Amino acid sequence: MPTLTHYNSPCPEAITSQILQLVVDNLTDISQVGLGPSNLLYNVYQYVIGYEVHLHLAALEGGAVELIVATDEDDPALVSGFLLYLPVKDDPEACGVAYMAVHARHRRQGIARGMLRQMRARYPQAELSCSVGKVGWFEALGFRVLGARGPQILMSTRDHSSDGLMATQDLAPIFASTEVRQIHTYLLQRHGKRAMIDAEKQRDRHLDQMTAKARTFIQQRLH
Template identity: 35%
Template sequence: MLLLPQKARRPHMILVKTTAAPILQQIGEQVLDLVADNVTDLSMRHPPVSHPLFSAYRLSLLTEVRAYLARPAPSQIELVTATDDGQLVGFALCGLSPGSRPECGIYYAAVSKPRRCEGILSLMVHEIISRYAVVSLSCDVRLVSVYKGYGFEPISLRKQQIVMAIGQPREETPILDPDELARQPPIIREQMEASARSTEQAVKAANKAMEKTRKAEKAKAKNFLAQYMKAKRM
């Protein structure tokens, strides 16, 4: 998950609301539109738009988010929305642990590109941390300083990202397996159709470049966390 940084300019007329899943279709479709516009940022693999199989990555992410939004009650899933005059301008998708004092994991969050740098993400994050004593998320190394500003601290690694938290997470939140979702027939069909529109050589080259970037980011995250923990112990 990648949460984009926001500058401090104060937004106006923004309504922030938290709703438990299942989410009404009208709101859900707006969320999915925002997801579709931010696939590279939101997907753990960060597929570039130029990747021959980008449409399959997009469908896989949309399928995952749609499944969260449709979870039946009690869903342990919450959607934080930011709207301006009824139009969705940002969202944060969260999972909750069971129990009377649930912990919160921020799975995905995005702000509409024309509305960035207005503090909309800050409003949503503050809404979340005002409701839960323990909140966690994962982000790329370059965004660690942003979330430290909200009170999050690095605690571990998740693939090529840094896991950050307020409080000490101990409970499990409901998480869908993206790899399992990627094996669904519609996604496999889209992969095949996208591959047919390209060439085997182009797909291999794009996969190789993406894997190289992933390994570099993973090494960067591992080194960052080691240095951070070392400095913290001193």
């Protein structure tokens, strides 16, 4: 069984770098946009989500973010999964899942289940949003469907959302950063303007489809 370690202060650099690599490797699965590698904007979202997680990890000391890391029992330096979550202000029993990923080689070993269980021992009311396809898995862990939030399904371990405030990261400054502009310029030079416009349209269609799917799911489930 993996070892689970809770962090509410900055973790070692070796742990941080492996977490960021897990984010990059699992972008399609953990991003709300859900873009696949075939979309030319994939590298942009890899950077943006990676940087968002980097900012969360840097904020561990302030109490607005907490982290659970799963490490290999035989090799404690090897990260097999992580769960990043945000305590809710004014509600000491509630938190929201920001990001979770498990290394491909360590899946189906109960790692995600164990991390979520440890989080819920600290915060009985846990909330998250996920794609329609993951609802059944989270329901099996005790989460309930509350409604749709854009392309995602909002779920909670209770039958209502917390009334407290949850800190969220504003991604607009990251998308407007010099680094993202440089990535976009490189992609534009390599693939051309028409291909980049097509990638944006493909992303928008994908989000519209996910949003419609989430809305239909909620209508069938809750009405």
